[in-house]
Amino acid sequence: MTNDAGPEKIICPSLRFYKKAGEAVRRLxxxxxxxxxRGKPYSDDTFLCLPLTEDPDDETIRKIEEYVRETADRYGISPDPGAPERIVQTGPDAFEARPEELTVEKILGYSPAYEMIGDIAVIDGKDAENAAGIAEAILRVHPAIRTVLLSEGPVKGEFRTRDLRFIAGIEKTETLHKEYGCRYNIDLGKAYFTQRLSTERARILSLIRKGDFVVDMFAGVGPYSILIAKRAGPETVIANDKNPDAVRLLKQNIEENRVRNIIPLEEDAKDLGERYAGKADHVLMNLPHNACDFLDTAVTIAKPGGVIHYYAMTEEHDLFDGSVELIRKAAARQGREIEVLGKRAVRSYAPHQYNICLDVKIL
Structure with missing residues (x-):
């Protein structure tokens, strides 16, 4: 695995894989x-090779292989016609050296916490003291960013919104965000959205099969539902949210992405059980602060063998066990059992607190 182009080179670990999976792999x-x-990635018609700081661990390689296989299956081709058993390759390689780039970290001397959603950057509240300086650095380094906001608190209320303060640029909360070939109209002041779950959304996508019936109980503006409907070929996606502004944007995004196998709803999630009892192959519960209040409904919706994707905020000392027990009790109330398929710490949310996901089959 070599690349001879470029007068100046760096030698470092590398990752070579089917390039149509590039966005998901890069995000991971x-x-x-x-x-x-320091190095420039290179590619040919089929493969992409990325320079790495170190070799990925086995778990990361496994996830990358899942993304590559899922993408190759979708396009109906072998990810590596010459060596299909080696869909991801690692090893040292030579890359053309990049000229030194200006970064926010270099300007400030430390790494602030922020995310970029469309042409808006949102600074985490923990960096509020130097928000103006961070905003100036972001606008200098990222010319596509037009607005910088500060998050002044956690997501709150039944409509899942957060307080945002304008810091710099153009004062607005509306933007267009692009992710995995989908386009989302977003109003950060009226409906919650985070780019930080993009890799998790790709993971869930890889679990959905053609013809599946999917219920997204807390769909927001549609980042899970629309991605699944557009890329996985499900029979139907029920995309529900109680926030009328989120549903308005969801409907707009359904049209924007030209998907027709989504049914948008504006209901209390607890009301979904009677209509969709025993129908869902997958139930998405991305309401991490209080999804536990809706577990009885989720169990009702799940068909025998259906999978609930349950999100929660948990403490470091009890990442998964407490949540597994909540799901087990909800299933038992309906005379059903569970099988835990997967446990995942999606991201760190606060000191010693994590946003987790459990993939649980309801039997």
């Missing part, structure tokens, strides 16, 4: 801070 590697920014 970015989350783990594994991409070596």
């Amino acid at each position: 590697l970015d989350e783990k801070d594994l991409i070596d920014r």
Whole structure:
């Protein structure tokens, strides 16, 4: 695995994989801070090779292989016609050196916490003291960013909104965000959205099969539902949210992405049980602060063998066990049992607190 182009080179670990899976793999590697920014990636018609700071661990390689296989299956081709058993390859390689880039971290001397959603950057509240300085650095480094906001608190209320303060640029909360080939109209002041769950959304996508019936109980503006409807070929996606502004944007995004196998609803999620009892192959419960209040409904919706994807905020000392027990009790109330298929700490949310996901089959 070599690349001879370029007068100046760096030698570093590398990752070579089917390039149509590039966006999902890049996001995963970015989350783990594994991409070596000193080198330029290179590609051919089929493969992409990325420079890395170190070799990925076995769990990361496994996830990358899942993304590549899912993408290759969708396009109906072998991910590596010459060596199909080696869909992801690692090893040292030579990359053309990048000229030194200006970064927010270099300007400030430390790494602030912020995310970029469309042309809006949102600074985490913990960096409020220097929000103006951070905003100036972001606008300097990222010319596509037109607005910088400060998050002044956690997501709150039944409509899942957060307080945002304008810091710099153009004063607005509306933007268009692009992710995995989908386009989302977003109003951060009226409906919650985070780019930080993009890799998790890709993971869930990889679990959905053609013809599945999917119920997204807390769909928001549609980042799970629309991605699944557009890319996985499900029979139907029920996309529900109680927030009328979120549903208005959801409907707009359904039209924007030209998907027809979604039914948008504006209902209390507890009312979904009677209508969709025993129908769902997958039930999405992305309401991490209080999804536990809706577990009885989720169990009712899940068909025998259906899977609930349950999100929660948990403490470090009890990441998964307490949540598993809540699901087990909800299933038992309906005479059903469970099988835990997967446990995942999606991201760190606060000191010693994590946003987790459990994939649980309802028997």
